[in-house]
Amino acid sequence: MTIKEIANLAGVSISTVSKIVNNKAENINIETRNRVLKIVKEYNYTPYGAAKSLSNAKTFLIGVLLKHSSQTNLLENGIMEAAQRHGYNVLICDSNDSQEQELKHITALCRHHVDGVIWEPVCEDSMERQRYFKEVNIPLSFINIPSPGVSQCLDFTLMGYTATKKLLAYRHTNIACLTKPGSFRSAMVFEGFKKCLFDHEIPYTEDMQISIFDEDFYSKISLQGFTGIVSTHFESALALYAKVDSFHYHIPFDLSLVSLREDAREAIRFPRISSIRIPYRRFGENVCENLIAECEQAKPSELLTLKPEDLLLDHEDSIDAPPSFRYKKIVVVGSINTDITLNVDEAPRPGTTVITTSSSTTLGGKGANQAIGAAKLGREVVILGKTGNDFDSNVVYDTLKKEHVLTHGLRRDSRSLTGKAYIHVLKDAESSITILPGANLHLTPEDILSREHLFEGCGYCLISTEIPEETVIQSLKTAKKHQGKTIVKPAALSVLPEGLLENTDIFVPNKNEAAVLCPGETSVENQADFFISKGCPIVIITLGHKGCYLRTSEESFYFPASNFPSVDSTGGADAFIAALASYLTEEYPLKNAIRIASYAAGFCVSRTGVVPALVDRPSLENHIKINEPDLLFPQR
Numbered sequence: 001m002t003i004k005e006i007a008n009l010a011g012v013s014i015s016t017v018s019k020i021v022n023n024k025a026e027n028i029n030i031e032t033r034n035r036v037l038k039i040v041k042e043y044n045y046t047p048y049g050a051a052k053s054l055s056n057a058k059t060f061l062i063g064v065l066l067k068h069s070s071q072t073n074l075l076e077n078g079i080m081e082a083a084q085r086h087g088y089n090v091l092i093c094d095s096n097d098s099q100e101q102e103l104k105h106i107t108a109l110c111r112h113h114v115d116g117v118i119w120e121p122v123c124e125d126s127m128e129r130q131r132y133f134k135e136v137n138i139p140l141s142f143i144n145i146p147s148p149g150v151s152q153c154l155d156f157t158l159m160g161y162t163a164t165k166k167l168l169a170y171r172h173t174n175i176a177c178l179t180k181p182g183s184f185r186s187a188m189v190f191e192g193f194k195k196c197l198f199d200h201e202i203p204y205t206e207d208m209q210i211s212i213f214d215e216d217f218y219s220k221i222s223l224q225g226f227t228g229i230v231s232t233h234f235e236s237a238l239a240l241y242a243k244v245d246s247f248h249y250h251i252p253f254d255l256s257l258v259s260l261r262e263d264a265r266e267a268i269r270f271p272r273i274s275s276i277r278i279p280y281r282r283f284g285e286n287v288c289e290n291l292i293a294e295c296e297q298a299k300p301s302e303l304l305t306l307k308p309e310d311l312l313l314d315h316e317d318s319i320d321a322p323p324s325f326r327y328k329k330i331v332v333v334g335s336i337n338t339d340i341t342l343n344v345d346e347a348p349r350p351g352t353t354v355i356t357t358s359s360s361t362t363l364g365g366k367g368a369n370q371a372i373g374a375a376k377l378g379r380e381v382v383i384l385g386k387t388g389n390d391f392d393s394n395v396v397y398d399t400l401k402k403e404h405v406l407t408h409g410l411r412r413d414s415r416s417l418t419g420k421a422y423i424h425v426l427k428d429a430e431s432s433i434t435i436l437p438g439a440n441l442h443l444t445p446e447d448i449l450s451r452e453h454l455f456e457g458c459g460y461c462l463i464s465t466e467i468p469e470e471t472v473i474q475s476l477k478t479a480k481k482h483q484g485k486t487i488v489k490p491a492a493l494s495v496l497p498e499g500l501l502e503n504t505d506i507f508v509p510n511k512n513e514a515a516v517l518c519p520g521e522t523s524v525e526n527q528a529d530f531f532i533s534k535g536c537p538i539v540i541i542t543l544g545h546k547g548c549y550l551r552t553s554e555e556s557f558y559f560p561a562s563n564f565p566s567v568d569s570t571g572g573a574d575a576f577i578a579a580l581a582s583y584l585t586e587e588y589p590l591k592n593a594i595r596i597a598s599y600a601a602g603f604c605v606s607r608t609g610v611v612p613a614l615v616d617r618p619s620l621e622n623h624i625k626i627n628e629p630d631l632l633f634p635q636r
Helices: 003-010 014-021 030-042 048-052 073-085 099-111 124-135 156-169 184-199 217-224 234-247 280-295 366-376 391-402 438-442 445-450 469-481 511-517 524-533 572-585 590-605 617-627
Strands: 061-066 089-094 116-119 140-143 175-179 209-211 228-231 256-261 274-277 329-333 337-344 356-364 381-388 406-413 419-425 431-436 458-464 485-489 538-542 548-552 556-559
Touching (some): 003 014, 003 030, 014 030, 061 073, 061 280, 073 089, 073 280, 089 099, 099 124, 140 280, 156 175, 156 184, 156 228, 156 256, 156 274, 175 184, 234 256, 329 572, 356 366, 356 391, 366 381, 366 572, 381 438, 381 445, 419 438, 458 469, 485 572, 511 524, 511 538, 524 538, 538 572, 548 590, 572 590, 590 617
Parallel strands (some): 061 089, 116 140, 175 209, 228 256, 256 274, 329 381, 458 485
Antiparallel strands (some): 538 548, 548 556
């Protein structure tokens, strides 16, 4: 730092600075004198005469000037260990990403006449300041700048390539890189990410780079349907992990995550993020060894190169195959309601008042019921539907999230309230339902098309008809487009919409719904034949406590109901359909899946309500093992 530069910083003349530093400032006002002295001290200015007298003797002191030291403890440890082995002390300076602070540290290191400096510049402009070190013959070792041959740096490109390759090994192809703009490491990791995609013939698009500084970065991940993420910084991976719940993803079930890790926090138990640990300690040792060799005019060590063991993940807990490569998921399109259940001795009649013995308010709607029923049986389930923009919608989201149903197909409708169902449960467990559709009526074909990506990897699509008919038909066609099979529950239908049955794989009306849709047919057999004639290959008519009737183009068969007491029949059909789809997804034979579904329905009707009564897989299968164990070991 020259006297001219100090004068410019202070906004005074060179002679003024000279007088002040040489104690000849009698005629200079106190404010100017204090301002100049403050700058002289901050920038470690040494008058020329004093600088000339500086000794050329070694100080055995190594300076370390880092861009930001908060993430590089291991690097510092490695430098200090190597320095101490050679009898050197270390002076560490943190620029804290500030060029102004960096310049102050540069002048301090020059004043201490350190034997050499390991320098991580704040930015490219900082490189101009190396002249201060050259003026006093201090050797420099640059780290972590994009200048091959000038700077030593870890091979972050290879780390990015390796992390990306690990996701590809798990069969992910729709992946993104979560980066930190302005970070040298991020830039190198991202280059490795792109190179790996290129080498594996996966097209790269600009939306595959996501900035952690983008407030909606997690929304972009959801909207683009990414199944795997490479994070350049562990803190960014932690931020993503904290955000995935907000768009109802689960790691690694819905989203696989691999990150570079800056330190060795062995004690961290949660979240378990699969990471490649950056070998900062060995890198720090290597850089320091080479700088000391230069200071002592000795032979330098070989530059650090990454070994295979440096590129191993610490674990693979946050990685799994994409959902589409496991059992195919279940997509549910249907109504979402708040159920108000009233237990009564008899149904209300005109001109009468009925007193209820008990009541409850829970999440309901055939869409929500079927989604939760399948999720409880271990299936990956995504629901498409609409709620209102009211308090009930919060209950809907919270309950579905608690039951592990993916809700990124749900939307709130500001124009309406969440649907409601008023359910009267009689003493014989039969029920009658009055529905206020609310937001369910605003689920449009456009809503289905805008979420078409959710049908990818669909095994079965469960559709109930308490939503607009055109939306039902669009859902059927979209599922078929993605090779998904369809199961339709014709609730609240008075006539069959055109195109319904020819796009339906399994049609599941109850006895009353079948009678309404086939007014000219009185027998269950004839009703099923009618539906078959309309293009549906499989018809299952549920008969309450009498079981169900199966009709296909090849055979017909009656199934008895499972032996459970009947308390509330409201959700029996939803439990049946959820279990049917769940076990068919696992390629169980149709008859076995129907029997298993009958048990699931029995569990449900034996308890009050629907969502609380839906059975989980262990309970269901433990019961079946006692009664019909052969059902669980099908001939595939």
